[in-house]
Amino acid sequence: MLAELHQVSKNFDHPVLKEISLAIQQGDSIAIVGPSGSGKSTLLNILGTLDRPSAGRVVLNGETVDMLNDNQLATIRNHFIGFVFQMHYLLPQLTLHENILLPLLPEKDKATIKAAEERASRLIKRVGLTHLIHHLPGELSVGECQRAAVVRALVNKPGLLLADEPTGSLDETNAGELGDLLAELNREEQMGMVVVTHSMDLAGKMKKICRLHMGRLEKIEKP
């Protein structure tokens, strides 16, 4: 099992998530849909260790993360999780290639770095960005940047890819292409994938769809 949520709850001023349990296996792709403010991003943040639950347990790659400190969580994020955000958040001061290799920065093992660089080259080619790798993000389209952000998320060969509204800032064509790319990569790389989205088109490309409603997660059958 790649990731598990056991009875996870999260309260801010009011309960946002209520006793949510979820299990993600290798090759899974799960879309989480729901209205704004329903707690989708919160759930993703808890799954991605960017936030801690008020109650419940999070298990990633067989390890319970509740008691881990910030540095241990950062290591998990770096090695096991890949993030794709609504905005690409490529650093404007770095070229596309440098942005993609950014997750390798904390890594010290040269062999791992070398393998990741080779993987990055393959993925860059796979998403069709080879000719743009020395460009700065400001010189590219939003769609190209978002594809680069996907490669950046995958460069460390994560077990779990988390995407928060990845097509939210894209036009219909680009959104469609990115959805296809994520689905294809899920198949090719066999990582677990959780996508938070409002787009039913994108959700439809995932293997499972869950809806977050009133703080609880409900599975929806795909049409």
Next chain:
Amino acid sequence: MNVRKLIFNNILYYRRPYLAVMVGVIVSTAVLTGALLVGDSVRGSLGRLTELRLGTTRWAMQSGDRFFRSALASDLSVELNHAVTPVLQLNGIGVNTLTGKRLQEVQVAGVDSTFAGLWDSQIVLPHKDQVVISTNLASKLELKVGDPFLIRLPRVELAPQNAPFVADEKPVASLRLTVSAIAGEKEMGRFSLKSNQRAPYNAFVSIDQLSSRVGLEGLANLLLVPASENHELSSEQLDEALKSAWQMPDAGIRTEQFEGSDLIQITTDRIFFDNQTVAAVLKAFPEAKPILTYLANTLASHDKETPYSFVSAVDNGILPAPLLPGEILVTNWLANDLGIRKGDSVTMTYFVMGPLRRLKEESFRFQVSGIIPLTSVPFGESMMPAFPGMSDAGQCNEWETGAPVNLNRIRDKDEAYWNKYKGTPKAFISMEDGKRLWDNPFGSVTSFRMSHTESSHPDIQTSRHPVIQSSSDPVIQSSLDSALMSTLQPSWYKLDFIPVWEQGQLAAANSTDFGGLFLSLSFFLIASSLLLTGMLFSLHAGTRISEAGVLAGLGFRRGLIQRILFSEALLVAIPGVILGSVVGILYNDLILFGLNTFWQDAVRTSMLEMEVNFSSIFIGAVSGFFLAAAVLYLSFRGQTKQMISSRIKGMEVSKPTPARWRHWTWLGTGTLLWVIAIILLAFLLSGRSTPDAGLFLTAGGLMMIGGISLVYAFLIWRAGKPSSGKQGMIAMVVRLGSAKRARSISAITLLALGTFTVVITGANRKTYDGSEQDRQSGTGGFLLWAETTMPLLYDLNTASGKSYFALEDEPLLQNVHFYQLHRLDGNDASCLNLNQVQQPMILGIPERNFDSLDAFKLVNSLPEVDPEHPWLSLSRELSPGVIPAFCDQSVITWGLLKETGDTLVYQDELGKELKVRLMGGLDNSIFQGHILVSDSLLKLHFPSISGTRIMLVDGPFANNIATAGRLEELFVDYGMLADPASKRLAEFNSVENTYLSIFMLLGAFGVLIGTIGFGIILWRNNLERSREFALYLAIGFRKKFIRTILITEYLLILATGMLLGITGALAGILPSLISPAYRMPGGFILLILSLIWISGAAWIVIPVQRLFRRNITRSLDD
């Protein structure tokens, strides 16, 4: 890609904000380094000035009012195989006879051909009737080469001028000279032995001409020993050489043999032998008989009287029969004149001389023990000491004595006696009576008599000469001299070499710490530039929240994210520090320019030059770097936590409603600080404690900080209490301000601190309008402070003194009282001298007068000082050789680097150690630079101080300027300068005021930087809130309305900050405010506050105007 490359890329990408951060680092480092360099430059300049004033001189022997043979220089030169330069140094008055311009305190140096060599000067030393003058003297009197120049000099005597019966002639010596050259700063023009950056007015004349003109032929009072090319001379070498080279005349002692007799006479040029020398003579020649010869005004018996007769007190052995106390042996001449016989009584009247020639006539009745023939009077006329003005007088009516002589009383027979027998004593009394009646501070022996054949001294016994034919027998003379000199110490006669160069360099090295001073003066500038640096970096870090979030999302540890950001800042700080160090040199140059020109009041010289000391640059750079690093770290440390927790969205997370405890904590803190401040003020104003300016300042500071805390508490409260309905503009403004309360309070704090500093500094400028008549003020309530170049020997309050100086009929002086103060010369320890001096000038003050006047105010004293009568604690010695003293507290602390209770060590007139214990510190006074001791104790230890050169004048204030002018006219020959006491005090205050001006200027720069920081906060605020403003526009607000809201909000911050600063400052200066004598320089402070307001307002209005020039509604599209 690696971390280093990422950091480098980041710096390049964010070069603009980092450039701003770098500018902040440059400013703070430049100010830090510059301040340290100012310290180096001042120290270095003072060191250079020491070289300029001393040339290559390393050692000096300065005997002041004692004179030795100028040939001692050549004798020493032979002993040391080293050049020694003799100088005769006197103070005189210079007159440009073409313009009539006069200058007091001209340092006149009689020099020989070796003198100019001390400076490697090309100046040809003056021949007869020529004078070389210093540049400043030439400039002051508008003299050029070829101009005539008159120097008036004091009458100089070998004997102390206030010793009994020493003539009191008015200053007479004048030298009419022609200026032959003008000596520049590097050509002996600054010659002085005093550690002071102010150059004296120097006139160099031929030593032969000067010494003969003032009656000191062949004498000098200063020896200069230059540096050696091969090796430096040691103190021991010099002392040894001096002991070999000095001769009896150098100590003012003479041994003479009587022709046709084996009798030897020992006399002194100073009339009276000091007790130390008496003991030494008796040690060398135990058989020597001391004699004390004195002038009796009258010897009377049986209604007959004999005027003005010398009477000798002698020990047994001089006369055929011993004299008992109360007995008098008279000559037959006197017996005949008075018609007395053995057993009759004779009454002797005589003068006892007090300080400033205050005479008291006393009398004593003797019984005639016998009559001796005049022709058998032992030693005859030689018994009379060589009183200047008497011993060389041809007739009685030519006598010039220091006591009044009624010439009408002198009869023909008296003239005949004088013509034939001169000062041959007419009577003898016992030595016991002589000492009891005539002992005085100068001694009680005028000569010794002995027979050399009876001498027990081995040298003399071995050189027996059965018949001595003249007083010039060289063998006997030499034997006597060496026998006597073996018991004398040169230092008893001020023959002592002092390492003047070393002392000068030490005084320069320990001079006022301008480095520390300018660090303090620049404190606000440094603090504000550091705050600005931190603020700029903090704002920049704030723009990179989303980036940090992304990195966190990618698995970067927080520590790594922090390291990346901090490394970027440090890498920017390094060139900032390097550039700052370079700019620091320029800053130092700028400060030196200020000190040499418009801030010259603080340093009293224009000779400060830049000295770049690399250790100071290094210290400044390293300190600048670490300070910047600390500020940078602190400014983003809190943010990174927020940056990461705020995640990746890049949106600033709304601050949660503040916890109520925060509000209560700040409210409690603010209230507590105000309560403490008010209690402290009430206590200080209740009179139960001595008002302490420091405590008032503390109270003011507490009020300001408390006020800031209360404002912060209010903002927290307001943020936690949203309005439910429609709000007025001010309420809305406050609501908006409370949302960004951290920034608002930062700006308020910055402005409050700046305003506080500026107001405190401005208000503390010393003004004494209206307080100069107050006895407790720094003037002591005295009208004038007057100084003369020549000493005044008489008490100006007595009839004889007024008569002597023709003051009786001066209408302006009718209700005037003079307080004449004896002074022991030394270095100036006032704030006008930057050098650290070890032995400041000592003033003898009339402590009982000061006590009755309740003059001046002590701000610090030892418990032994009676608070009701502090001056009386100066009356008695604390223990033998330890005398109490007061001094200005500022001099104790800053000039001497000492505390009350510490002692200063001097040598008294006899070369013995004299400790001066600082018992109390005066509030800023006209005595700054002087150590104050009881006049009687000063005279006890320095009896030879002749006359006074300083006086305080008490009288009606309405005529102070006219009185000063008239006194200067009356004492023109004495070189008097009389100034209102308040003017003298103002001169000292000008130093402090100049420092305050510098502090204010630098503080104003600090405030300016503060307002720039304020502007940046507002600009950043505007940017962050552009969506909010766009929304206002979208919902129909007019631009003008939004502008008004914004400007009102920011002006409220500005006004609050300034108000808090002003409130605290007013509390801090409360003692001054409530003092009737204080006049706050309100206009000046208002001007500064207006500038702060205008500057702050400009930083508010301009960014707001610019904000609405662009289309901010686009913000809504993001």
